[in-house]
Amino acid sequence: MPNIEIKQLGVKQQGRWILKDISLTIAPGEIVTLVGPNGCGKTTLVRALLGLMPISTGSISLPDDLSIGYMPQACHIDPTLPITVQRFLSLSGMPIDAALNKKLRIQRLLKQPMQVLSGGELQRVLMARALMRKPKLLVLDEPVQGVDVTGQAKLYDLITQARDELGCSVLMVSHDLHIVMAKTDKVICLNQHICCSGTPEAVQKDPAYINLFGTAAEKLAVYTHDHDHDHDGGEHV
Secondary structure, X not given: OOOEEEEEEEEEEXXXXXXXXXXXXXXXXXXXXXXXXXXXXXXXXXXXXXOOOOOOEEEEEOOOOOOEEEEOOOOOOOOXXXXXHHHHHHOOOOOOOHHHHHHOOOHHHOOOEHHHOOHHHHHHHHHHHHHOOOOOEEEEEOOOOOOOHHHHHHHHHHHHHHHHHHOOEEEEEOOOHHHHHHHOOEEEEEOOOEEEEEOHHHHHHOHHHHHHHHHHHHHHOOOOOOOOOOXXXXXXX
């Protein structure tokens, strides 16, 4: 699969630039994480990549046969709507994957109403739905939102496993600097523009990253990253 490439992308709304001059690539099998303060444009960039938001400048180049699995930041379901987990998953149009459900520990949830799920249960269901298409690009917007620390680590492990098993690329939005840095190949630090990017080790030391998150983030982040593929020149797999 060719690289996913964004060139000089800009998004302008109501006369204000939300994103400006964004250029990046996502290589096959690469996990790329977007970090940055609230309102910096992370979700806007994801929505632009998915074609859910028009861009004002620049271009987005995607492989013709690219299949995408998307896990949104939130899933709002009308509390009066009678929909079970099984029905919700079936709306994807893909067959229920028993092995995937077992791995994500949602078999026992299938008959449950979506409205009664805990934060961690809901995130696992949304992850299952994103993976049902066996995507070549997995897009995750705050995948551990509402999940406790133990559950966060397990979800990040599942993301890495999905990448390894499917050979897919992953684009992830996260605020969780402590865990996510250990689970990513490339970090892109946004604040309407790209402040810095590179390996977690390089970004950790970048003055722009430290300026945004403070020296506490540098001390908190854990940078032990193990994987079974090689990078040529640092960015490409």
